Amino acid sequence: MDLQEEIIMDILSRLPVRSLLRFKCVSKFWMSLISQSYFTTKHFNHAKNNQSFQKMLLLNKEFSFHCSSLSSVQLFEDVQRLDRPCSGKLWGWKIHCCYDGLALIGVRNYPDKDFILLLWNPSTRESVVLPNPKFSQEVSCTWGLGYDLTSDDYKILKIDGKERNEILALKSGSWRKIDDHPTGDNSVLSDMDYLAFRHGALDCVDTSSNMGYLAFVRGAFHWIDSLLNHSMVTFSISDEVYGEILLPVGLDLVFDIMHSKQGVSVLEGVLCVYSTRIDHGKYTFKLWVMNDYGVKESWNQLFTIQSTDLYSITPKYMFSDGDVLLRCSQLKRSGSVFKTSNESSGVWPQSDLECIQDGFVYTESLTSPKLLTWY
Incomplete structure (x- = not known):
């Protein structure tokens, strides 16, 4: 035929x-x-409009990557191990963020602890080593990946707490320092990146419970600055202009790196903000969504979760029925667990022997990282 x-x-x-x-x-x-x-x-x-193409990228304590299909009935099924984007004896891995089917991965070698930044497509297993930022990576940083429609280019933004913010346009191949937000200090909470693990000597540690990532929506990165009590910072990647969006009333902003967390996320293309706060041994998680972008009055509190165990919760994905997939850190368990907001779909992983550092939802894509860069 x-x-x-x-x-x-x-x-x-x-x-x-x-x-x-x-x-x-x-x-x-x-x-x-x-x-x-x-x-x-x-x-x-x-x-991107089909839930069956939405996958979960997971990183465990052995620095092995796994992918899993998402389902509102069975959260994780048919888990498959992925080849790492580069080989060699490595000291630490971290998934910084995912966007358009691409993952930004940070790697440190052992024993030199040299920093490597990778752009990886977990669907095709293709990866490319990106240029290192100009400034040292000893300071804990937070990262964002987004697409600039104006220049038809992907860009990576790195912010830290020492006024050394940088941006990388993949087509240019070089990092460039950018002006800092007018507040003068984009303070980022340290999450003890890349802890050294000795095989069998240390328990699995949650290495990212106190730092989120730069949420990208509407052509801009978004994050919460510790010096701004009532606003989040925005940064447009096309014209590189900073802005602010007022936060909802009732958001608990307490910058305690041990027992509280606040951050920005994107669910179904909608800007979200969340916080976790401890009070008399009870942790309270709140999630808001902004129904009308940029309008303070459009903040809507989606739900609240109270627990004596879940000290850090991060929203990862929203299902078609409105249920939200949450990454949770538990006081009585090493690593992270994933559950839904209505808690009717169970918890993964179910075995205490499994230890997941972090996970991101991504969309299957054929995009080749090698074709996005000039080098």
Whole structure:
């Protein structure tokens, strides 16, 4: 049966990345078709609107990556181990953030502890080593990855607490220091990045419970500055202009690195802010969503969770039924667990022997990190 190219492309664009990588071997025509940038865009536009293409990228205490499908019935199923984006004896890994099917990974070598920054596609297993920022990585930093529609380029923003904020446009291949927010100090809470583990000597430690990431939405990065009690900071990646968005009344901003957390997230394309606060041995988590971007009055408190054990909660994903996937840190358990906001879908991992450092939801994509950079 001789099908038209448009029909074949439409059929293939609905298939998982894993199948498409195999189907490149069917014929030279299919190889060329699947490799086209137009097809990559068409496939991703379909994938981001289909929950079956949403995956969870997990990092465990052994610095092994795993991916899992998401389902509102069974949170994690068919967990598959992924090859690490680079080899060698490594001292520490961290997933900084995920965007458009790409993951920004930080790596430190042992014993030199040299810093390596990777842009990785967990679906295709392709990765590229990015240039290191100009300033030292000894200070705990927070990162963001976003796409600049104006320049048709992906950009990475790094902020720290010593007025050394930098931005990297992938097409330029070099980091550039940017002006700091007018408050004068973009203070970032330390989360003891890249703890040294001796095999069997230390328990699994939650290395990111006290620092979030730069949430990217509406062409801008968003984060909470410890010097701003009533506003979050915004940074447009097109014109590099700072701004502020007023926070909701009732947000608990207490910068205690041991037992509290606040941050910004994006759920279903909507800006969110959350906080966890301790009071007389009880932890209270609150989550707000901004229904009308930039309008303070549109903040809506989605739900509150009270617990004596969950000292840090981060929203990761919102299902079609409104249920929210949460990454939780427990006082009585090493590492992180994942559960839904209504707690009806169970907890993963269920075994105390499994220790997950962190996890991010990403959309399957054919985008090649190597094609996004000039070097």
